[in-house]
Amino acid sequence: MDELVIDIQGLKKSFGDLHVLRGVDLQVHRGENVVVLGRSGTGKSVLIKIIVGLLKPDAGEVRVLGQDVTLLRGRELDDFRQKVGFSFQSSALYDSMSIRENLEFPLVRNIRNLSRADINRAVEEALDDVGLSQTINQMPSELSGGQRKRIGIARTLMLKPEIMLYDEPTAGLDPITSIEINNLINEVRQRTGASSIIITHDLTCAKTTGDRVAMLLDGTFERVGTFDEVFADPDERVQQFYNYNFVN
């Protein structure tokens, strides 16, 4: 657990007069799940976009898998992005493609010289891993929100990323389905050894999946620790966050 896969120091990002990230430090170890909590508009998505090289920071260091993300260009950036899987809030499945085609898409697009048999095997394994083998010939519109989420996660895993970024993985799901997704996030870590950053407002998700929790307050991670350590803090902003979010 000692190897750092993400090492962010003194990260700053503003948009005009809006100082969103004001000196963020964050370390993620190999195989670790880190939950990022914060109210709406605190900069969680901006942080993720900087980690994958979609936005440039104003100041600070962002090292991911040993590379300075701010220096990556062209082919290097493409290769890097294959190692960092981004699971979108909306699942982002292609509605006009079957589940099989959705899962094949990242493979066909990014890896050359794969045989049809290799692709079929990879798709079948990925579906088996998320318990949805029976949906292979269905269309996304025929699946429930929870199933679409699982397929979205399976698709992100097709390229075997070393880091998974989950954006609000349980948003819009009922409590039981949310628990299934939380369990899946933990299974993915166990099976693949990938590290994860999980952005959520859902405290049950934070408690279940996070080895550590980092709370974004006023542009910095002022509170980082286990779930219980962070919420033992009497700070009014921390307690407010806790009290306004349901937890089992």
Ligand SMILES: Nc1ncnc2c1ncn2[C@@H]1O[C@H](COP(=O)(O)OP(=O)(O)OP(=O)(O)O)[C@@H](O)[C@H]1O
């Ligand atoms: N490209 C941009 N240009 C200008 N302002 C931006 C840009 N991207 C984000 N912002 C602003 O930065 C702030 C943080 O946005 P961000 O999307 O990171 O919030 P968030 O914490 O992910 O919120 P939510 O939980 O609602 O998704 C917001 O005030 C947003 O309007």
